[in-house]
Amino acid sequence: MKVHIDEHKCVASGQCVLVAPDVFDQRDEDGVAVLLDDSPTPDKAGQIQEAVVICPGAAIRLDRA
Amino acid sequence: MRRVVVVGASAAGLATAAALRQQGFGGLITMIGDEPHLPYDRPPLSKQVLTGQWDAERLLLRPESDLKAMNLDLRLGVSATAVDRTARTVTLAHGGTVPYDALVIATGVRPRLLPGGHGRPGVHVLRTREDALALRDRLGDGRRLVIIGGGFLGTEVAAAARQRGADVTIVESGAEPLARIIGRAAGRFITGIHRDRGVRILTGLKAETFDTADGAVTGVRLDDGRTLPADDVLVATGSVPNTDWLRGSGLDIDDGLLCDAHGRCAPGIHAAGDVARWFNPLFGRAIRVEHRTSASEQGIAVARDLLTPATPQPAAPVPYFWTDQYEVKVQSHGYLPGHEESAVLDGDLAEGRALIGYRRGRHLTGVLAIGMPAKDVRPWRAAVARRTEWAAVTSAPTPAR
Numbered sequence: 001m002k003v004h005i006d007e008h009k010c011v012a013s014g015q016c017v018l019v020a021p022d023v024f025d026q027r028d029e030d031g032v033a034v035l036l037d038d039s040p041t042p043d044k045a046g047q048i049q050e051a052v053v054i055c056p057g058a059a060i061r062l063d064r065a
Numbered sequence: 066m067r068r069v070v071v072v073g074a075s076a077a078g079l080a081t082a083a084a085l086r087q088q089g090f091g092g093l094i095t096m097i098g099d100e101p102h103l104p105y106d107r108p109p110l111s112k113q114v115l116t117g118q119w120d121a122e123r124l125l126l127r128p129e130s131d132l133k134a135m136n137l138d139l140r141l142g143v144s145a146t147a148v149d150r151t152a153r154t155v156t157l158a159h160g161g162t163v164p165y166d167a168l169v170i171a172t173g174v175r176p177r178l179l180p181g182g183h184g185r186p187g188v189h190v191l192r193t194r195e196d197a198l199a200l201r202d203r204l205g206d207g208r209r210l211v212i213i214g215g216g217f218l219g220t221e222v223a224a225a226a227r228q229r230g231a232d233v234t235i236v237e238s239g240a241e242p243l244a245r246i247i248g249r250a251a252g253r254f255i256t257g258i259h260r261d262r263g264v265r266i267l268t269g270l271k272a273e274t275f276d277t278a279d280g281a282v283t284g285v286r287l288d289d290g291r292t293l294p295a296d297d298v299l300v301a302t303g304s305v306p307n308t309d310w311l312r313g314s315g316l317d318i319d320d321g322l323l324c325d326a327h328g329r330c331a332p333g334i335h336a337a338g339d340v341a342r343w344f345n346p347l348f349g350r351a352i353r354v355e356h357r358t359s360a361s362e363q364g365i366a367v368a369r370d371l372l373t374p375a376t377p378q379p380a381a382p383v384p385y386f387w388t389d390q391y392e393v394k395v396q397s398h399g400y401l402p403g404h405e406e407s408a409v410l411d412g413d414l415a416e417g418r419a420l421i422g423y424r425r426g427r428h429l430t431g432v433l434a435i436g437m438p439a440k441d442v443r444p445w446r447a448a449v450a451r452r453t454e455w456a457a458v459t460s461a462p463t464p465a466r
């Protein structure tokens with residue numbers, strides 16, 4: 001499982017951190033989302049999928065492969 | 066439940082469909098949308114699209130491959146014209162009906178128009194991809210743009226148009242752009258940024274009619290008798306929920322579809338997004354919120370309620386929005402309209418970074434952050450969610466992390 005963030009689309013809302021705090025964080029300087037773990041374990045899939053849907057910038061993608 | 070029909074193929078509708086699949090729904094999902102495009106995102110329309118940084122292809126909410134994987138019965142370019150609650154069917158514009166076990170209404174809002182002028186060359190609204198591309202192609206050095214309405218949309222367009230070199234005037238009927246929602250002080254601060262960038266701002270004035278020549282707009286006439294010459298006019302005076310197609314259905318559509326805290330508006334019918342007025346226990350009343358994040362949150366909550374109706378989880382979400390004004394990021398958690406008091410709780414507007422709190426009754430009901438580090442704003446969301454007493458935040462400003 002691979003998670004991708006499109007930094008240009010990210011609006012720094014931090015919504016991903018609220019639903020998946022072990023996977024996402026925000027950069028100190030501009031709030032843009034960063035990955036704490038770009039290949040998370042399958043038990044995180046549910047949270048990450050929720051982050052994909054909740055992200056107001058449509059900036060997160062999850063590759064199941 | 067075998068068949069879910071979602072009307073409206075945008076942020077809220079797609080979030081509902083995606084969440085249904087994620088939560089394991091294997092039945093049929095029919096999504097009906099009147100726009101001819103794959104679901105796309107609107108916030109960039111007044112930002113990266115107008116400035117020319119993004120082309121329309123970047124607007125897709127999900128890559129086409131994701132949509133395929135969701136296995137949707139996607140009906141695009143088709144509008145729903147009625148619902149029959151007894152037969153449990155939705156009627157389509159070109160005839161034909163679609164039966165549902167569960168119906169989700171996510172038809173959003175449309176711009177409020179000014180009488181006379183719409184449809185003429187040079188008169189614009191901004192809601193769709195077509196609207197944004199049409200306005201984008203008209204902006205440029207020295208082109209005169211008059212924006213009627215100094216809300217978030219009007220001010221964002223002003224910022225983008227100035228970046229394109231246009232000559233921009235905002236006409237606001239209130240005392241200060243944005244003030245009705247975010248208060249005078251914050252409104253004045255953001256207005257100041259626009260004035261510094263050369264935007265002309267006229268307040269306490271209403272646009273009355275359009276001047277035209279050969280059918281095209283040439284100016285806007287104001288209620289003080291003045292005429293503002295214009296090559297283009299954007300009408301940004303608010304929006305109207307898309308509920309006309311539900312007239313006669315017996316649903317409560319007074320300012321959007323009234324829903325309980327689960328998004329239910331009637332047996333078998335939920336609503337989500339800009340069109341929905343959800344009861345929010347946090348604020349003790351039903352509120353209609355036109356924010357991008359609410360569309361997703363409500364879509365997810367509706368999917369959950371559809372799949373596990375026996376164990377309802379009432380949602381009490383803290384609304385969130387952001388707006389970009391030039392390089393200044395503004396973020397808000399909570400519900401600001403109708404606030405009774407506001408105060409700077411952190412930072413200082415004079416230094417260009419501040420966190421403003423809003424009170425209604427005895428509680429902190431919202432915050433607005435201007436130019437603050439995004440990470441420092443998030444703890445305030447929890448403070449709003451906890452219904453923190455106003456007295457507590459005004460005496461000890463920074464909430465514990």
Ligand SMILES: Cc1cc2nc3c(=O)[nH]c(=O)nc-3n(C[C@H](O)[C@H](O)[C@H](O)COP(=O)(O)OP(=O)(O)OC[C@H]3O[C@@H](n4cnc5c(N)ncnc54)[C@H](O)[C@@H]3O)c2cc1C
Nearest residue numbers: 073075076077099107108144145172173338339355356357
């Ligand atoms: C220019 C612009 C900038 C914005 N910027 C921000 C921002 O910075 N921050 C923020 O928080 N929010 C912003 N928003 C608001 C955000 O885009 C909305 O909250 C969000 O789009 C709501 O999604 P929705 O799915 O509820 O409604 P919509 O996006 O309006 O989608 C509803 C869809 O249903 C379709 N439809 C309507 N009637 C029918 C019918 N009878 N049959 C079939 N289909 C129908 C509509 O055509 C539309 O495609 C912005 C909006 C705009 C327009």
